[in-house]
Every structure is written in C-alpha cells, then in structure tokens.
Amino acid sequence: MTATIEAPSTEPTGRFWLANYPDGMAGDIAPLAHPSIGALVESCCAQYADRPAFTSMGKTLSFRDFEAASKRIAVWLQAKGLEKGDRVAVMMPNILQNPVIIFGILRAGLVVVNVNPLYTPRELEHQLKDAGAKALFVLENFASTVAQVVSRTSVKHVVVTTMGDMLGLKGLIVNLVVRKVKKLVPAWSLPGHIPFKQVMAEGAHGALKPVTVAPGDTAFLQYTGGTTGVSKGATLTHANLLSNMEQIKLWIEPIFHVKQRPDQLVFICALPLYHIFALTVNGLMGIALGGHNMLIANPRDIPAFVKELGKYRVHIFPGLNTLFNALMNNPDFAKLDLSGLLLTLGGGMAVQRPVAERWQKTTGCAIIEGYGLSETSPVATANRFDRAEFTGTIGLPLPSTEIAIRDDDGNTLALGGVGEICIRGPQVMAGYWQRPDETAKVMTPDGFFRSGDIGFMTPDGFTKIVDRKKDMILVSGFNVFPNEVEEVAMSLAGVLECAAIGVPDEHSGEAVKLFVVKKDEGLTEADVKAHCAANLTNYKRPRFIEFRTELPKSNVGKILRKDLRG
Template sequence: MPDTLIQTPEPQAGKPWLQSYPPGMPADISPLPYDSIGDLFEQSCKKFASRAAFTCMGKTLTFDGLDAESRKIGAWLQSAGLVKGDRVAVMMPNILQNPVIVFGILRAGYTVVNVNPLYTPRELEHQLKDAGAKAIFVLENFAHTVEQVAARTELKHIVVATMGDLLGIKGLIVNIVVRKVKKLVPAWSLPGHLSFKTVLSRGAGATLKPVNVKPGDVAFLQYTGGTTGVSKGATLTHSNLLSNMAQMGLWLETAFTHRTRPDHLVFLCALPLYHIFALTVNALMGLSTGGENILIPNPRDIPAFVKEIAKYKVNIFPGLNTLFNALMNNAEFQKLDFSSLALTFGGGMAVQRPVAERWEKMTGSAIKEGYGLSETSPVATANRLDEGEFTGTIGLPLPSTDVEIRDEDGNSLPLGDLGEICIRGPQVMAGYWQKPEETAKAISEDGFFRSGDIGFMNPQGLIKIVDRKKDMILVSGFNVFPNEIEEVAMTLAGILECAAIGVPDEHSGEAVKLFVVKRDPDLTEAEVKAHCAANLTNYKRPRFVEFRTELPKSNVGKILRKDLRG
C-alpha cells in the first residue's frame, strides 16, 4: 500500500477540502502496488505470518493460519469445477470461517456475494438468482433458509459450517450448546451438501492454481439494503477496494499523530463482515495493516459483548450510533479501561451529538464520523483523525475523491447550499450488477455517483448530511429533516432512542411523528413535546409521540424509518 506522503498541495479550484487536510496528506493516492486483493493477501500473510489476524470466542487465527485455511477453500472451489468470475455466496456471521472463506474465494479468482444470514427465504432467493451464485457457504443455523430456495437457484454446491468448526476441541462444546441448549439450529435438509470440514480436508489434497486476476475484475457483489425498492448488487472491483484501502491507510496513520502507534493494531469487529462497513474498515484494513480483528458474533448480546471487550486492548473501534448508545447504558462497560482506544470511527447512520459527547466523556475517545455507501466501497469522506473534537459533520473527501453538492438537474451548487451529495473517485462501483438502466440513473455521465443523501459543504470543505432524500418530511411546504428532530429529542435525558417520520395530515400535507424508547419509565408525552417545543420551530415539532419498547433496526443496527412508516 502506498505509504509515501507528498507535500500538501495548494487548494485547487472547486476542492476547498484540500486546504483542511492534515499536514502532509496527499491530494491523491499513489498508483496501486497490487492488481488484486489476492495479491495483497499473499504479501500480507508472508509479511505478518506469525501475527494474530482474527480472534473469535478465545481462538486466534494467525496470518499464517489464515493463509493455510483459505488456500484449502480456494483449491477446493477450483477442483469443484467453478470458472474464474463465478459468484460464490457467503451466509455467515462474524466467526473465523467467514474471513477464511472470503479470502479463499478471492484468491481462487471468484466473486464473493455477501449474504445477510437473517434474510428471509424471499430475500435470499432474489439475491442468489440475481447474482447467479454457483455455490454457497452457510452456517447451519441458517441452513433451513437455504433449503427453502435452493432448488429454484443456480446453486451447484452447498457447504454447511458449524459454529465450532475452527475452535478445536472447544468447538464440540460450542456446537452442543448452540444446538441443544440454546436451540439455535432449526431442522434442515440439504441433500448433497458438504460439511465445511470435509471441504477443508478435500482442499488440503488439492492445489490452488494461480489465477490472473486484473484490477477491473469483480471482487464483491455487495447488495444494497433495498431501501429504494428491490435490492441491487453493487459491483465492486478489486481496484475499487484496493483504492479504498489505500485512501483509508493514508487517513488512518494520522490517528497516531499525538500518540504512539502500536506495532500490532487491534480492531474491534462488532459490525457484521457481510456489511460493507466492516468488510473494508475491519477485515481489509486489518489485512493491509497486519492488524488483528476481534470478531463479535452477536453484538446484540451487550453483556457478553462487554465481557469480550474487557479481554483485549482495542485500538480501533468502528461502530454505529445505536451500538455506542447501547454500550454506554451497560454498567460493566462504564468500568472498562479505554486507555488503548486510539480511534472510534462512526458510520452507517448519523452519530448524534448527545451520544458523541457522552462517549467522549466516558471513553476519552472522540467519535470520528465517516461516510460512504455500498456503492463507494464504502468510505468517501471522513473527519480528520488527528484532531480531537466531534464535528457533527461527515468530514472531508478522502484523497482522490471529488464531492459535489448538486441540484435535481445535476448542476453543481455553491458552498452552503443544500443539495444531493455526489461522489467521484476510484472507490466508486463499476455499476449495479446487470442493471444498466439503474446504473445510468445512479452515475452521471461525468462519473459522479448520486448518493440520495441531502447535505451541504462549508467553506472548509466539511460536509454535513441533513437527511436521506426519501426520509424528508414536507410540512406545509417546509422541508423537515428527521435527523434534526431526533438529535434534539436525544438531549432529553429520559429518551434512550427515537426516530421521526412524516405521517399524512389533511391541513399541512404531512406532520411529524416521533417514536420513542424510554430510558426513564416515567417519561410522558407532554414532557417530550415540551422539550421539542423549546428547541424546535413550530412546523418541526412532533405532533404525535408514540412510545415503543424497541425500534426496528437493520442487520447493522441502523434504525429503519421505512418500517415505522409501514
């Protein structure tokens, strides 16, 4: 990865962010030294052979071990008759098998199709058919979902893993607990499937043949959440992801401007690896820096999660607003030693200022927000990591990244004006898989990806997201952004979580409705409304308040307003 910094450039016309870069940060990344993730993988495994790469449930896989196990997966896939470019699905939570399989697929010249293990049969069938997946690796806990759709897909090979497969003797106990005690494995039947251990055994007897993988070849089909309709596959090339690693690599080093950089970085991987955020920021950045990822299979189990964190000196913690919020409400988390935490990186959804301020007070680490999408591999912008305070913005475009705020007609708007955030750079996807019309809608003729997010850029080049286009509420002709209402509501101590949506109103077109999860059981609707009235102009105030015990969330913990809208 490029590590030679050039002199900070003079600000270019239309690129105000360059003047705000950290000292010595280049405007562009150097030429990529690798053609494929597989090339980078093999170099990293040689360079960091004895270092820990992934740790899960007390078991550690070194880079050497990761090399050996993933080689078996790749060799088996080649021996099974798949050809270069074939798509292989991976339906796994954060367990050691996940990176072993993913890197095995990439090394053998195939394309990874990441699948959310919690998908319904309908969602899984759509994704497998759309991708034309020829094989799937699935954890037995979710094999019953595959069983319901396999016959209607192009799948020729199904490999079923168990939680304990790579945990040694302890794995036998883990499997008994998962199956018999916790009863987390529904009955399933997949005739002709192979076990993960059988595949490793067969792969050990086969040879991984070298494949000429080019920068433009497809590494991942990363399916978007389907928030705008049917889920689409963002076509991410090897070059897209290597570029984003190079961009983040330059940015990451500035986190250690004012503190000693550990030789061996420890990343906390609580977000799911099948999601683009953790895939790149955790797995791929860990690979490129020789770092260790602590895998958390179930971050929703906060007490178990906190017990796990306590065992390690974590340096880098990527997370979401909802996760930070949930952790801070755990008494044991409040007692942890955070002295090793060099970087808390927030993404996936807006980090609310009350949450950020509480986090910094509790951990001593300011949350640094970044921004990106599946379509941008994912990181497009980030706050400076060498400065202390939480900015409430998504930061500056990364090196080699252009951001413009554009109107509905695609015209670039002046600084400070609200419009759609549009992104151009080497990390922007090649397009949507087999959807040329959707690709043409999403990427302008001059190469800018239309994010669907509304925001503005200030004179320093910092970008502030106001909201998603589709989440905007129109009250009597005024635009109301849910993020603003939620951030104000969250400053009321009695609120744990909240979400604002628009509901039909015969007088104003739409009115604001706020869904609230209480921290204080005695909190009343009148108190919530009074607090909002004191801090928001009339048309922004929630007309309706509904208390819930929980809010619907995506697989990464992002609050789903669309589900609240029904």
C-alpha cells in the same frame, strides 16, 4: 432542494478542501501496490506470518494459519469446477470461517456475494437468483432458510458449517450449547450438502491454480437498495476496495503523530463482515496493516460483548451510533480500561451528539464520523482522525475523492447551497450488477455517483447531511425501502392499501411505521406483524402499525408519504 443556509455563498473551485487536510497528507493515493485483493492477502500473510490475525470465541488464527485455511477454500472451489468470475454466496456472522471463506473465494478468482444471514427465504431467493450464485457457504443456524429456496436457484454446491468448526475441541462444547441448550439451529435438510470440515480436508490436497485477476475485475456483489427499492448488487472491483483501503490507510496515519503507534493494532469487529463498512475497515485494512481483528459473532449480546472487550487492549473500534449507545447503557462498560483506544469510527448512520459526548467522556476517545455507501466501497468522506472532536459533519473528502453538491439539473451549487451529495473517486462502483438502467439513474455523465443524500458543503470543505432525497428509512445503518415493506404488506389478503415511513427511534435512529387501510375488518396488528416477520428480515419489519380509513394521495392517486410524516 436548492434552498440555502446561512453560510458564505462562494463558488467551489478545485479541491479546495485539501487546504484543511492534516500537514503532509497527500491529496491522492499512490498507484495500487497489488492487482487484486488475493495478491494483497498473500503478501500480508507472508509479511506478518507469526502475528495473530483473527480471534473468535477464544480461538486465534495467525496470519500463517489464515493464509493456509483460505488457500484450502480456494483450492476446493477450483476443484469443483468454478471458474474466474463465478459468484459464491457467504451467509454467516462474524466467526473465523467468515474471513477464511471470503478471502479464499477471492484467491480462487471468484466473486463474493455477501448475504445477511437473517434474511427471510423470500429475500435470500431474490439475491441468489439475481447474482447467479453457483455455490453457497452457510452457518447451520441459517440452513433452514437455504433449504426452502435453494432448489429454485442456480446454486450447485452448498457448504454448511457449524459454530464450532474452527474452535478445536472447544468447538464440540460450543456446538452442543448452540444446538441443545440455546436451541439456535432450526431443523433443516439439504441433500447433497458438504460439511465445512470436509471442504477443508479436501482443499488440503492439490495446488491453487494461478488466476490472473486484474484491478478492474469484480470482487464483490454488495447488495443494496441503491436509491430505489429493489435490492440490487453494487459491483465492486478489486481496485474499488483496494483504493478505499489505501485512502483509509492514508487518513489514519496522522493519528500516530499525536498518539503512539502500538506494535500491532487491535481492531474490534462487531459490525458484520457482510456489511461493507466492516468488510473494508476491519477486513481489508486490518489485513493490510497487519492488525488483529477480534470477531464478535453477536454484538446484540451486550454483556458478553463487554466481557470480550475487557480481554484485549483495543485500538480501533468501528461502530454505529446504536452500538455505542447500547454499550454505554451497560454498567460494566464504564469499568473497562479503554485507555488504548486510538480511533472510534462512526458510520452507517448519523452519530448523535449526546451519544458522541457521552462516549468521549466515558472512553476518553472521540467518535470520528465518516460517510459512505455500498456503492462507494464504502468510505467517501471522514472527519480528521487526528482531531479529538465531534463536528456533527461527515467530514472532508478522502484523498483522490471529490464531492460535489448538485441540484436536480446536475448543476454544481455554490458553497452553502443545499443539494444532492455526489461522489467521484476510485472507490465508486463499476455499476449495478446487470442493471444498466439503474446504473444510468445514479451515475452522471462526468462520473459522479448520485448518493440520494441531501446536504451542503462549508467553506472549509466539510459536508453536512440535512435530508434524504428518497423515502429510504435508515435502521441501525441498514437501508429499508418503503416499497419493499409495502409490497410485502400488500400480499396479505386483509390489506387494501398501505404506506411505510421512518419514525425517530432512540435505539436504531429510525424505525419502520406502517399505515394500513383494511380490506378485512377482522385484520389485526398481530396479523400484519406476523406476515411481515415471515417475509422481511428483522430490521425491515414495521415496529408500529397504524390503521386508517384512508391514506393521503396526490391528484393522480399517488400515496403521499410526506403527509404521513407530518
């Protein structure tokens, strides 16, 4: 872990990377202007009232509409007796209801628990129980999953919405197509659930009770595996998220020294808002800058996505390597006029140089790579937005952020030394929800978060990732932990032993491969895949199964995944 690369080996002194910041860029963010995300939303909605804020499936909410709708959610939640600090889960894709609900929860002084709507019942039950969620908002497409586990959780209020609930008359047609034509809504039964439209109607009556929310109060429980297997909630405060938003706002400003600032920035929100990258970059920064977010409910439907892209002059496009690659493999994408693109921001997983080069050639806009984790709200480093180049690094530390490369004993290495990337700054989480043991493993005594990623820093202050400390697999920007996959596979009667690793995949960066030793000779690949499909959401499922008579082990009997990676 402390091997070195060919680079000048000098001791890092202070925040030496500030010398490579854009001219005039502050090294630190200013004190936060708002004590809470709710206060920010209210301020921006008043400032930008007549501007469009969110558009989905042809329907647009202005900032005024958005403020009124999110207030109804907040009023209803308070009327149900939820009190400051109570957790409320949100389980839906990028539709208008999503930001309305998220920011309504925050305005009521409550805590948002983002849930991947594709979770299996097992995964959902763990998260709802761990968070102690008292209410849940879910799109009807996923209500059948909720129905299987909700009675075993602390959830008292389940609100079910339909795809068309905020689309006006068009919503009736959308719901018909979703339910009857595409058959995307499995049968479900949730006695006592409340329809979303009823919540909006009831929330229209009554005032929003003022709640004193301090910067250090919890805003989100953002679930992640952390650097080990069991899913746990990164406790993100209002200050964490607002700080990261301010850091990105500062970082984006130099773009407008080289490209003209439009009257209103148009963002593409293709990454799900339950993912921290989209939540901060699209949700928070979009609101703070008075931007217009185009919500894409199903970015996997590339032809439909390309049609949406053709309707607007897009300026800011956060995405993943896999998404950029998929778009460029669609023949109609090259026909789009993307001359308005100011920033393509790549995160969540490594951007591959061939993809970056092709994107720049196709769109005229470079992919600027950044880096972060759920635990850092998420952005910790980024390449300069004002330079049209792909560097192959994760860039410089953002303002008010420090990066240290440390060895296993916690010593900071000389420049060029390869070690663990450690992060300190106002965007670093308060800790893991109710897991002081896990928090202690990743936080150093001097306040750095140990990322689990291995890299080195150049003399210019740019960081390059070379490996991961743990066995974590990265599939399309989502963490997959071998322990979880293996635990699920081992619950299948015919499996004696198993081990999961990541293998290269041109579409998703990595894919899960599972090695299995049979207990029952009749066990088939189809059996294993079907069992995993029932218990793991799509990106965690093994794409490849290989049966072996034995697995490599250490002298104490530990399965050696590194030997399987070969």
